[in-house]
Amino acid sequence: MKAKSSLKQIAPYQQGKQIQDIKRQYQIDRIVKLSSNENPYGYADTVRQFLASYEPAFDIYPDGHTAQLRKDLAYKIKVSESEIIFGSGSEEIVQMICRAYLFQGVNTVMATPTFPQYKHNAIIEGAKIKEIPTIEGHHDLNGMLEAIDQDTNVIWLCSPNNPTGTPITKQDFIAFMDTCPQHVLVVLDEAYYEYLDKTKDLHAMEQIQKYNNLIILRTFSKAYGLAGLRIGYGVANKQIINQLNVVRGPFNTTSIAQQIAQIALANEAFIEKTSQQNLKVKLDFQAFLDRIGWHYYTSETNFMLVSTPTSGTKVFDYLIQHGFIVRPGELLGIPNTIRFTLGLQDDMYRMQELLSLYQHQNS
Numbered sequence: 001m002k003a004k005s006s007l008k009q010i011a012p013y014q015q016g017k018q019i020q021d022i023k024r025q026y027q028i029d030r031i032v033k034l035s036s037n038e039n040p041y042g043y044a045d046t047v048r049q050f051l052a053s054y055e056p057a058f059d060i061y062p063d064g065h066t067a068q069l070r071k072d073l074a075y076k077i078k079v080s081e082s083e084i085i086f087g088s089g090s091e092e093i094v095q096m097i098c099r100a101y102l103f104q105g106v107n108t109v110m111a112t113p114t115f116p117q118y119k120h121n122a123i124i125e126g127a128k129i130k131e132i133p134t135i136e137g138h139h140d141l142n143g144m145l146e147a148i149d150q151d152t153n154v155i156w157l158c159s160p161n162n163p164t165g166t167p168i169t170k171q172d173f174i175a176f177m178d179t180c181p182q183h184v185l186v187v188l189d190e191a192y193y194e195y196l197d198k199t200k201d202l203h204a205m206e207q208i209q210k211y212n213n214l215i216i217l218r219t220f221s222k223a224y225g226l227a228g229l230r231i232g233y234g235v236a237n238k239q240i241i242n243q244l245n246v247v248r249g250p251f252n253t254t255s256i257a258q259q260i261a262q263i264a265l266a267n268e269a270f271i272e273k274t275s276q277q278n279l280k281v282k283l284d285f286q287a288f289l290d291r292i293g294w295h296y297y298t299s300e301t302n303f304m305l306v307s308t309p310t311s312g313t314k315v316f317d318y319l320i321q322h323g324f325i326v327r328p329g330e331l332l333g334i335p336n337t338i339r340f341t342l343g344l345q346d347d348m349y350r351m352q353e354l355l356s357l358y359q360h361q362n363s
């Protein structure tokens, strides 16, 4: 049979090795997984308590409208209920955006390096991709604006950017939105919003009425510690949400994900604690990198992108033998770097020891 011709251009997502396989291969019993920016502190106690007495109704379809979570979320982020769409992770909303707005003959503009799912899904839909290199990890917003033409339908901003960790400033964001033509949908992916220093908040949620071409993506997978449940959301004006609802599957988030997200959302103390602990670990690790003289990108997230004296792949191979899984920059399009999640402090001390040793052996 004949598949879409665009499928020939790309390969299925290459999952990292599973923890069990690594344990067996290297004969180690504890693995520290720092490759997917999950929350090392787990999830809120209130979620655990809920699960202890949870009586699942797995025989019943979920509420496709996600009414209860929608109500709480709208109240919390101060938008109207009709301005929200939920997805099986925010990644599914990336898919919906591509399905609704991208097709052969149009183009889409994004940074490079950035979150790879924008490009992946845009290629599937047959759109032309315009990638604008980041400058020291920052989006080149002027370069991105210049790349826009009359066939540009979607532009992707990721702030803070994955994999560089760098945020867009509020001033630059507003200037960008004021200049960007109305016919271009601006996607602002804030997957790491909860980790952002509050003084650097773009306050983009307050801008969705002003900018009719803006959609903001957020997720419960990162700071909320719920990556395994698959739930995230998008916020935009009603017209965009209505169009995305046409392509959305009728029961695209599960009942359990909806219920747990609602409980997690209410627990602000957990998010506060997570971001404070993360900040402590980050500052300590940055001081360590300064001591050994390794360059790093300023990060407002729970991960760091660090330049390495050898290829990132070599550092990856070395660390995995000691039970640490990181992402080699070669897989992310930035050679001679590694990206790793900021884990528990004791694990990060251990990683510092390993990297010091590596620095000795390779300088």
Ligand SMILES: *Cc1c(COP(=O)(O)O)cnc(C)c1O
Pocket (backbone or CB within 6 Å): 037, 088, 089, 090, 091, 092, 115, 158, 161, 162, 189, 191, 218, 219, 220, 221, 222, 227, 230, 231, 232
């Ligand atoms: C992790 C991540 C997402 C997707 O997370 P979901 O689990 O699909 O909600 C989206 N964007 C960026 C930049 C991410 O790092």
